[in-house]
Amino acid sequence: METKEQKRVKIEFVSSTDSPEFTHLTWALKRSSVVGLDAEWKPIRTQQSSYPTVSLLQIACRVVPRLSDGDGTDPLNDSLVFLLDLLAVPLPLVWELLRDMFISPDILKLGFKFKQDLIYLSSTFCSQGCNAGFDRVEPFLDITSIYQYLQHKQPGRKVSKETKSLATICEEVLGVSLSKAVWHPLVPSKELQCSDWSHRPLTEEQKTYAAVDAHCLLEIFTVFQSKAIKEGSSLHNSIELHPLNAALGLKEILDKPGVLGPISWFLCRNTIPLDDALSKIIRKYGEKIVLKDSDRKPRTTRRKGKRQSSVGLICKQKQVENCSDCQGPPPWDLSLGGDGCPKFLCDVMVEGLAKHLRCVGIDAAIPSSKKPEPRQLINQAHKEKRVLLTRDAKLLRHDYLIRNQVYRVKSLLKNDQLLEVIETFQLKICEHQLMSRCTKCNGSFVQKPLTTEEAVEAAKGFQVIPNCLFDRNLEFWQCMDCNQLYWEGTQYHNAVQKFIDVCKLNE
Ligand SMILES: [Zn+2]
Missing domain, CATH: 3.30.420.10 (Ribonuclease H-like superfamily/Ribonuclease H)
Structure with missing residues (x-):
């Protein structure tokens, strides 16, 4: 040269x-x-x-x-x-x-x-x-x-x-x-x-x-x-x-x-x-x-949720590295025809975060396959109108496919990640939402709590209800998807307290 x-x-x-x-x-x-x-x-x-x-x-x-x-x-x-x-x-x-x-x-x-x-x-x-x-x-x-x-x-x-x-x-x-x-x-x-x-x-x-x-x-x-x-x-x-x-x-x-x-x-x-x-x-x-x-018509997801900031996707895609933050309305936003219910898809690198989100009642799915290709993750997020949460910066370059639906989690610890997501997406967490979702599979619970007898019946064959619970008049909740039973034991109360602290609900 x-x-x-x-x-x-x-x-x-x-x-x-x-x-x-x-x-x-x-x-x-x-x-x-x-x-x-x-x-x-x-x-x-x-x-x-x-x-x-x-x-x-x-x-x-x-x-x-x-x-x-x-x-x-x-x-x-x-x-x-x-x-x-x-x-x-x-x-x-x-x-x-x-x-x-x-x-x-x-x-x-x-x-x-x-x-x-x-x-x-x-x-x-x-x-x-x-x-x-x-x-x-x-x-x-x-x-x-x-x-x-x-x-x-x-x-x-x-x-x-x-x-x-x-x-x-x-x-x-x-x-x-x-x-x-x-x-x-x-x-x-x-x-x-x-x-x-x-x-x-x-x-x-x-x-x-x-x-x-x-x-x-x-x-x-x-x-x-x-x-x-x-x-x-x-x-x-x-x-x-x-x-x-x-x-x-x-x-x-x-x-x-x-x-x-x-x-x-x-x-x-x-x-x-x-x-x-x-x-x-x-x-x-x-x-x-x-x-x-x-290619000629904007897809709904392309149209939806364009970033509001002047930096990032609305500019050209040539500096993908800079586009790590979702700044426009998320896909569930009412103004975009969404139902207002936040939904996430947690990449394998943040699976722990998925469990934490479920604990505070937020819909957090995990990839449908064990080792998903980036394209599969993008497709799932797109199809289910979820924001993909990841720590993999490389996934961000697919962001142009589903605008505003990929977010790179910066915190390392689960509790910090949870708080980061709550603050970034301005999620409203109420105390009654805590423990309202199956942490195992992200499913929702049955409408009405089960009695101990009903729970024992429902648990037959796959889950053991400890005898010590029998006389305590507890409420049991069952996941409608995987049938897992939950009850309000000591662990439950500890967990609720923990998430009240993590989410700073009492501040
Ligand atoms: Zn379940």
Whole structure:
């Protein structure tokens, strides 16, 4: 890699189809073999019945540059980033251009978790006068796949299955911190990420932030490309200098006043031969994004309980690590059509917490299988409208599937965990709720207490009622699900007292 100072990103803001910038975009797309795509949308603060409206689409083009006397800078590090203002440009007028780009076999599309962007883009175009949205991006390469490939290539390195943020990948692959890069403003990226992308005019910082997010995809790909090319000797031979055909009509660019100062164009060593090498890469590693009908409409759970905070899911999913707190209404909230009864699903790591929750009368299920896959947990939580409680940070990255329904418990001890959940979800615990639920199976008790005689009868065959209980006129309760019998013995009273203390009911 060259020193970072030599990277140049030329940014063009496209806000009308009559503008020279738009002409330039059309031109650039015809001459780009690789584009990096990213989109921004306005953060959603309340529950909405549709997807967010995408307000900006960033397209970083690696345009084949003209012959030039070059100054030694790597041409692969320079790129042209178009910021397509979807709030200003009439969407039906750009639909075809974008659709063609998405499906053109001659353009490799790069993205980071771009499926979500595509879903939102598609819905934005549909809702604003376009008959169709977008349903596929092909050929496509996800930066996460590239990253995983690069990790495999490092001997002795353990491949992490964890999803890294784009910033982390940039740092690891390019050795550049997105927020500290010379071409990046010194504004915390998270702050910008969550800034209001529907506000116009965008600040220079917003524009640069948006452009860099798309541009860095090209850079990561460049690293990958050179590794992949070195792999196959057949590819290797074809990457020698072939400066012919590189002098494409760049007059338009050079005649235009540069947005960020002059841009240099360099001798390109990857024109025609690279197309060959590139198509080999695409054949070997290429992916595609195909949207199904079910992707096009927000699911109820997606719609429900969007976070109210400005940080987290309502922003892009690119910094999953930061999204550890549920901050919107939970799925049982009345405002979301829920029944008001809190329901949880406790991951195996917090099974003890499940028992504690049941002790205070809260519905707390455990996974239906012994060693559940993350997807199974997510499905169960979704189906039963539960909040998944876990200590596994990795599960949080599935949070986008069931918004606001995964919560990472921070406390280590059961009592502290219980209090944490009660406070986080503002659960109202009354004394009469204590010991009102089967701690064994989470079932509810029969409506009326049983007498000792009835209890002995009911317990026959699976539970022994100690003789010492017989003359004490106790009330017995039976679980309707597993038939377990409970009675108000000494242990019961001790437990009630304990939970009164833990839940601070007498304060
Ligand atoms: Zn039970």
